[in-house]
Amino acid sequence: MKQNQFSHAVIKGISYVIPSNIHKTLDDKIEYFGNDKKKLNRACKIIGYGDTYISPNGLTAVDICEYAANDLIKNINIDISTIDAIIFVSQSPDYKAPCSAQVLHGRLGLSQSCIAIDINQGCTGYIYGLHTSFAYIESKVCQRVLLLVGDNASEDYVSSGNKTINLLFSSSGSATLIEYSEECHHSYFTIDTIGKYYDTLIVPAGGERIPLKNGLYEQIIYDKDGNPHRLTDAFIDGLSTFDFTITSVPKHIKECIMYSNINNIDFFAIHQGNKQIVKSIASKADIDIDKIFLDTFTRYGNTSSTSCLSNLLDKYEPEYLNNNSLNICFVSFGIGLSIASAIIRLNNIYSSGIILHHFDNIQSQDDAIKFWKEKIENYTAD
Amino acid sequence: MNKEEFLEKLQDVLERDEEITEDMVLEDIEEWDSLSAMALMAFFNNVLSITLLPAEVREMKTVADILHKAGI
Numbered sequence: 001m002k003q004n005q006f007s008h009a010v011i012k013g014i015s016y017v018i019p020s021n022i023h024k025t026l027d028d029k030i031e032y033f034g035n036d037k038k039k040l041n042r043a044c045k046i047i048g049y050g051d052t053y054i055s056p057n058g059l060t061a062v063d064i065c066e067y068a069a070n071d072l073i074k075n076i077n078i079d080i081s082t083i084d085a086i087i088f089v090s091q092s093p094d095y096k097a098p099c100s101a102q103v104l105h106g107r108l109g110l111s112q113s114c115i116a117i118d119i120n121q122g123c124t125g126y127i128y129g130l131h132t133s134f135a136y137i138e139s140k141v142c143q144r145v146l147l148l149v150g151d152n153a154s155e156d157y158v159s160s161g162n163k164t165i166n167l168l169f170s171s172s173g174s175a176t177l178i179e180y181s182e183e184c185h186h187s188y189f190t191i192d193t194i195g196k197y198y199d200t201l202i203v204p205a206g207g208e209r210i211p212l213k214n215g216l217y218e219q220i221i222y223d224k225d226g227n228p229h230r231l232t233d234a235f236i237d238g239l240s241t242f243d244f245t246i247t248s249v250p251k252h253i254k255e256c257i258m259y260s261n262i263n264n265i266d267f268f269a270i271h272q273g274n275k276q277i278v279k280s281i282a283s284k285a286d287i288d289i290d291k292i293f294l295d296t297f298t299r300y301g302n303t304s305s306t307s308c309l310s311n312l313l314d315k316y317e318p319e320y321l322n323n324n325s326l327n328i329c330f331v332s333f334g335i336g337l338s339i340a341s342a343i344i345r346l347n348n349i350y351s352s353g354i355i356l357h358h359f360d361n362i363q364s365q366d367d368a369i370k371f372w373k374e375k376i377e378n379y380t381a382d
Numbered sequence: 383m384n385k386e387e388f389l390e391k392l393q394d395v396l397e398r399d400e401e402i403t404e405d406m407v408l409e410d411i412e413e414w415d416s417l418s419a420m421a422l423m424a425f426f427n428n429v430l431s432i433t434l435l436p437a438e439v440r441e442m443k444t445v446a447d448i449l450h451k452a453g454i
Binding site: 043045046225238240247279280284 | 397413416417418419420421423424427428433435436439
């Protein structure tokens with residue numbers, strides 16, 4: 001268990017965007033339950049299934065984060081030349097290389113003296129991103145960090161018809177501005193890594209271990225329940241993940257609170273794995289029911305790396321966060337396996353709330369392929 | 383919690399309309415699936431404070447096995 005305290009990093013504002021182009025309601029999910037309304041309702045009661053938002057072909061987490069960043073920059077009114085680090089946290093980058101932070105740096109027109117890095121983290125991504133940003137600021141490596149965190153649930157992703165993933169995930173992109181403050185503002189981070197369970201939640205193919213060749217994308221493998229999988233999809237060992245979560249996360253939360261010595265936490269912003277998981281964790285960690293919010297998974301699905309943030313912004317109206325000072329405990333857990341939490345005081349921050357935005361003029365994947373083909377065909381070193 | 387109360391609770395946990403009895407084979411219960419396994423693990427952990435592992439759930443064959451694990 002890694003624990004760190006910071007004193008001079010503060011969050012100024014947060015923007016959060018979910019693409020509204022493809023909205024799947026609960027009724028759209030009935031096909032996964034043999035068109036049986038009773039089975040659907042039962043699953044809904046246990047897990048909390050509801051609305052999810054999928055990215056159309058061509059829209060990526062980078063596009064969604066860019067939109068969030070522009071909203072944030074406009075609304076907190078800062079000079080972007082003073083941003084000296086851009087950090088992009090995601091498991092759905094645009095390219096294998098270069099890193100997406102560099103692509104976003106260019107698209108946002110940031111200064112040449114700005115560090116740009118990607119962090120490859122999933123469910124705990126937002127807290128990892130905050131941890132790195134706060135460390136940069138505390139050590140005075142940077143004065144102002146733009147943290148972009150997002151993940152993509154794309155049309156390709158859901159096309160296999162696998163209900164273990166298709167019912168759960170939504171796309172999202174977020175932008176958070178963190179800056180140096182002369183005044184003392186304490187924040188407390190706790191991070192656990194359990195790497196021996198790396199294969200519990202995994203996307204097996206697409207990296208160097210299993211590259212995309214020999215028609216791998218077209219090969220469908222069926223599990224014992226008849227669910228189709230591709231090796232390019234996320235594989236989730238659901239019961240083992242659930243077991244890990246309800247046994248390890250509540251202990252982690254108690255350790256994190258003890259470390260901070262803060263007794264008046266106003267809200268626990270918890271990763272929305274599913275409704276049952278959130279309820280179980282809160283109950284085992286002895287968290288008051290009025291300090292959690294259980295509806296976010298049903299309203300927006302599991303948005304992966306930003307899911308604890310969607311829970312916070314779903315609970316509090318933008319004006320409320322703007323006019324109040326709150327002790328928030330962020331809690332996330334999942335792929336890695338990894339557990340992360342952070343107790344942070346939010347002082348009158350800007351919040352966009354959850355923006356449901358319809359993206360237009362999306363470059364299709366076919367157009368992107370055409371672009372690169374033409375570029376390479378016209379290239380000559382002479 | 384006595385046996386009757388537990389079986390009634392189990393019916394809620396599995397979101398089942400019909401009664402559950404001790405001699406039932408889990409495979410014959412329509413609602414017995416991965417969702418109910420998760421709900422059962424949550425129930426054991428949160429309400430009974432008994433750790434129930436996925437491997438243990440997979441080994442359970444009858445309602446009596448569940449009662450046994452719950453110590454009832």
